Amino acid sequence: WSHLPMAPSSSPLPGRLVILYSSQTGNAIDAAERVGREAEHGGCPAVEVLSTDSFNPSCLPDERFMIFIVSTMGQGDPPDSMKDFWKYLLRNHLGVRWLKGLHYAVFGLGDSSYRECNFPAIKLDQRIFDLGAKRITERGLGDDQHSLGYEGELDPWLLSLWKSLNRTNPSLLPRVSDASHRKLNILGDAKVEVIYYSAPQATDISDSVCHLLQTPRY
Numbered sequence: 001w002s003h004l005p006m007a008p009s010s011s012p013l014p015g016r017l018v019i020l021y022s023s024q025t026g027n028a029i030d031a032a033e034r035v036g037r038e039a040e041h042g043g044c045p046a047v048e049v050l051s052t053d054s055f056n057p058s059c060l061p062d063e064r065f066m067i068f069i070v071s072t073m074g075q076g077d078p079p080d081s082m083k084d085f086w087k088y089l090l091r092n093h094l095g096v097r098w099l100k101g102l103h104y105a106v107f108g109l110g111d112s113s114y115r116e117c118n119f120p121a122i123k124l125d126q127r128i129f130d131l132g133a134k135r136i137t138e139r140g141l142g143d144d145q146h147s148l149g150y151e152g153e154l155d156p157w158l159l160s161l162w163k164s165l166n167r168t169n170p171s172l173l174p175r176v177s178d179a180s181h182r183k184l185n186i187l188g189d190a191k192v193e194v195i196y197y198s199a200p201q202a203t204d205i206s207d208s209v210c211h212l213l214q215t216p217r218y
């Protein structure tokens, strides 16, 4: 998959999945890259991961499959890279059938310690739906307060996204099981090998725990 500086304004590939991220401090980029990687592992023929400000919103009706990964800033505000895009979507002349050919899903990154938790993702999901697009799956809302961070919600959400895409458009996502269960490989092969072994019978508590030996693989 590729990062493009600008989305093509003419005819899109019939089987491409566009992943648009809106991020202020980088988490939504990481999440979007993971979504892109999983889509690729699942056999998606064409995946593009783009910042929202690289995508011309007037091209939205040309797309068939899009995933939006959106973080929250300020007091429930969208990240800077989403502001113009959002302003465009609020235009009055866009009708209820404007996005009738689009299938989409939204994942938000936020923090439930804020009153306006995940507002941009919630509003974007509703607006795109009101413009006639169809949800591939219900929106997912990540929360910094979760013990696993936003990934606590992203994991199950992705599984449901891939299952739904596979059911409705198997040519876009032929292999659900390859898309999931790849998380440990995201950073590439481990650079160290971890070997656990038991210490000899010890009386001292500090000796009785397993020892951890890390040896460089290269």
Ligand SMILES: Cc1cc2nc3c(=O)[nH]c(=O)nc-3n(C[C@H](O)[C@H](O)[C@H](O)COP(=O)(O)O)c2cc1C
Binding pocket: 022, 023, 024, 025, 026, 027, 028, 029, 071, 072, 073, 074, 075, 076, 077, 079, 109, 110, 111, 112, 114, 115, 116, 117, 118, 119, 144, 150
């Ligand atoms: C200055 C600041 C303001 C934030 N405001 C909100 C907020 O109003 N609502 C919310 O749900 N999360 C809020 N968050 C949490 C972020 O949305 C969350 O940490 C997210 O993972 C950031 O993603 P990003 O790195 O892609 O921008 C805020 C975070 C920061 C640093």
